[in-house]
Amino acid sequence: MTTLSTRAEVIERLSRSGQRGVLRCLTCGSVDDGKSTLIGRLLYDSKLLFEDQIYSLQRDSRKHGTTGEEMDFALLLDGLEAEREQGITIDVAYRFFNTEKRKFVIADTPGHEQYTRNMATGASTADLAIILIDARKGVLVQTLRHTYIAKMMGIRHIVLAVNKMDLVEYSRARFHEIVCEYLKTAEGLGFESITPIPMSARYGHNVSETSAEMPWHKGPTLLEHLESIDIEGENAQDAFRFPVQWVNRPNLDFRGFSGTIAGGQVSVGDDITVAQSGKTAKIARIVTADGDWATAAKGDAVTLVLDREIDIARGDVITSSAQRSEVSDQFAAEVLWMHEDALLPGRSYLLKIGGQVVPASVTALKHRVDVNTYDQLPARKLGLNEIGVCNVSTARAIAFDPYKDNRETGSFILIDRFTHQTVGAGMIEFGLRRASNIHTHAMDVTKDRRAAMKGQKPVLLWFTGLSGAGKSTIANLVERKLADAGAHTYSLDGDNVRHGLNKDLGFTDVDRVENIRRIGEVAKLMLDAGLIVTSSFISPFRSERSMVRDLMGDQEFVEIFIDAPISVCEQRDPKGLYKKAKAGEIKNFTGFDSPYESPEAPEVHIDTSLVSAEDGANQIIAYLNATGRFG
Template sequence: MNIEAKRDEVIERLTHSGGRGVLRFLTCGSVDDGKSTLIGRLLYDSKLLFEDQLNVLERDSRKHGTAGDEIDFALLLDGLEAEREQGITIDVAYRFFATEKRKFVVADTPGHEQYTRNMATGASTADVAVILIDARKGVLVQTLRHTYIARMMGIRHIVLAVNKMDLADNSRGRFHEIVAEYLKSAESLGFESITPIPMSARFGDNVTRRSDAMNWHTGPTLLEYLEDLDLDTELRNEPFRMPVQWVNRPNLNFRGYSGMIVSGKVSVGDAIVVAQSGLAANVSRIVTADGDLETAGAGDAVTLVLNQEIDISRGDVLASAEQRPEVSDQFAAEILWMANDDLLPGRSYLLKIGTATTPATITTLKHRVDINTYEKQPSRKLEMNGIGFCNVSTARPIAFDPFREVRDTGSFILIDRFTNQTVGGGMIEFGLRRASNIHTQAMDVSKERRSQIKGQKPTLLWFTGLSGAGKSTVANIVERKLAEAGLHTYSLDGDNVRHGLNRDLGFTDEDRVENIRRIGEVGKLFVDAGLLVTCSFISPFRSERRMVRELVDDGEFVEVFVDTPLDVCMERDVKGLYKKAQAGEIKNFTGLDSPYEEPEAPEIRLDTSKLSAEEAADQVIAHLRERGRLG
């Protein structure tokens, strides 16, 4: 068959495969369990490979393969040179194939623990997880880890693919031994189905055809199972949810709200609400690129036109009027941590859920999960690849569903605010009742009124820098001069607050984060009282300083970086701390064995190795006067 004819055959197969829709699945498990080989076998047996692809595969099998003179199907997916040299999968490889019954998108995910985040990425969009187990090795730690992550990511159906049965003499007893061991751990996770299949991906046994060597297996082959699994009914039976991606207004005569329906269905005439505001309307049109629809469901990209104009923006969630999501700024969630730096309660991250993004803080880490036993263990931080149950607080209320009910509106990612990298993935368990029971009490005397009485504009002066830089000294002089001028002030000092408010905190990274979080909240209260507040804290992390800045209104936070060189600070060593740190008597000392992240754009920068404390204080006061903060 020539290339043109083969191409036409492949296009025909992909275009006209059966009407069961697209099924997304991933292969996962430990290293060398045969994930890439399995997908390569599926692609090969589906007859969707071109002649030139087969030629390259045969050539690469001779150069890099591990199957002797036979084709090494794993090389179809292991495209990175590093993967081929090591025989492992590092990245997530996606492939598209089709049979007469259905189309498939398959993700081949890495088995190494260090690439767990890649596996989670593949699982986040999958409907089914095919978890491979080497019949010789049995259930491993990474098998359990990937099973747990699959459950976290909302996968409801598991195929337990006991692979390399040819290397275990196609033993029925060995197969059932592995299945029993796996089910002992996995059944408690609440999957809708777990389907065990014995197979040999290398030879195709029970992959796309039944195995004569394992005729004792009466269940489906892998391909039969994937072709027949019904997922459309599950999604359409969920409540209607559509995060708004875009307000579509090409002209004055048309206004629509565009997005993808993530669950349920909607019809013309249906009553819907904006989840966050509760504003209601009826659907008058469902517009798509191919024309209007009477009904649309999960997976459809549509533009909804309503019978009246209501306030809707990107990030809002449109929902069924009868089945509304929760709206809260606090909830409990299970989090998979994927960054090298630990998750620290109290630190501010960006939380993205659907099309909405908002600052968020992990207020409490309730426990971490031991991936070997699924037991809950106490912990104060989450390390890379750790899984923990946390309370989360967002800067504004968001609409969500428990993850077990609606996957897309119950999951979120956490983003580092400075690197913009995804550092965690979360699944919401439930809203916190305390959030709905607590309301803001309106007060007759406002911050503006208190400021007016005092004749000044409230300001939070945040002095940051290394120990010995002169923060407290300069801040003390600033407050004294402001008070002498008849202004109303208060001072919060790093050492003083540790005698009372923060006496329970040490100097680990997580304690430093909590230290600044508490001070930020106290400083916010003093600003609300209309005061000029000086805060003197090393505050080594940019994230926490930014978090405090966002607690108050624009213009009310002034970052003063006391930028004194480390050698000058060590020479001063007023409190003898550097000497103790160098002698090993103090651990986690900022500037030596704990990092200090310098401000990138402080409002004021002071070098006390060149300025006297009085001169530095005068510069601060001059800045406040120029900005009109002193009345």
């Protein structure tokens, strides 16, 4: 019979445990498979609950429980009031427990599809996943989804916990039926081990003690397996990786680089290289809060002092000179999308990997993974909770490793540039070799020289606004005034380029993003020729306009918002487009059934319902003169 532990007994046991190191694991599966109950049972059987916790559990079981007069162990983890009221897990709940053989960090992750991002968070640091299956329901879509995410997140070991065996009369046949169905799909994912265990978390069968109800199961209990599995050797040969989080300069006599070691180990005297710059040095000191160390390893938070001054900043990655990280601005990655707004190839996001933050976009979505079958399907975008394999391009080269080699330096998140929400999580598969084989060719005649020959400063005038607002009309007037003053110009117009360069594109969100990406690249080449370029495109999304601004820089990009109420645009309707959209003849028409995101801080804002096109053009010329861009 399980007895309560005193605080002194728990502390004494904690000091003895951990002979096999810490095992990080998570429970996952579909809704109501018993994940929280299983962890609660493990905590209870491990005698790590204090009397006040037991009392609270008994009280809460009477109020919120689903097990009658018995203790509802799920309530130990379902800490949010919403979780208790609904009887589900929403957030990731971490619990720590131990036996005399090992210490454990175990995460209880949500089963609902809408909380897939929370499950991925728990999986990102786990060594082992416990996939729970309700013996009555068998393998479900969420079972397969969570299995694939576990593989994607680098988990090597799976425990297939077939739970609630008491509700199928402890049927051996049912257990083997479920195991066979699961292995048909999961065995091809490359896990190092898949260990099936029949159990009843509610009653503790095969959790920490062998079940008399299932004598046909000759394998270990769950706790025996968790105590014995060997993960220590898996990362023993990791290369040294140290993402710099902070340049520590308290005074003129000390300069160190602080962070947490993400892989391998380092010792005083070792040769190191800064991955991005290629600069080299030796480790002079390893400074910690407990004094200097001779050696530090993965997981240690330290400050490294080098034997000579080299340029290092937050976001740089210090590596072993013998085993350097890859540095590139293009790589292939598997991406889990976490936002209601779809991932669109070509759209600009912020990519964060370690301390590095850089603008990035998906240049190609190679395929989407069907989590029901693990088939690779063609796709043009990724929706919420979908997984795809992509090519990613960053605005500048970053240091990274394949995720299978190092989780810390091989994983990244994608951030929306305007809301600053995390919208995706990615695992790098490999760098694109062509990226390192293509170099910028230095030309004798530069942009500055081309501009000087023309006696002007290159600038892109980006006109944006609804159809009918007057973009093309005003842009045409501005170019004519510039040309009359002797400027060398070119005009890019939305309709004109769709007759040639972009005639293969439609008007879906994906095509609109690609349309603007191409125009941005063309405009950049024209600025390189020293021209003043006017560009008239609806360009409905802020992300794409920001992407073009990033290509040019603030000094060479002028956003001009040609504004007019949609009612005025409909009255003008110079091309009859609003009429066709209302009749259902045109789909995805901006301002009607496709959104327009107004500029938040344009350099020039002209409301054509209040001023004439001529006055608007003069206002733009005056702005160019006042800011030194022309005249």
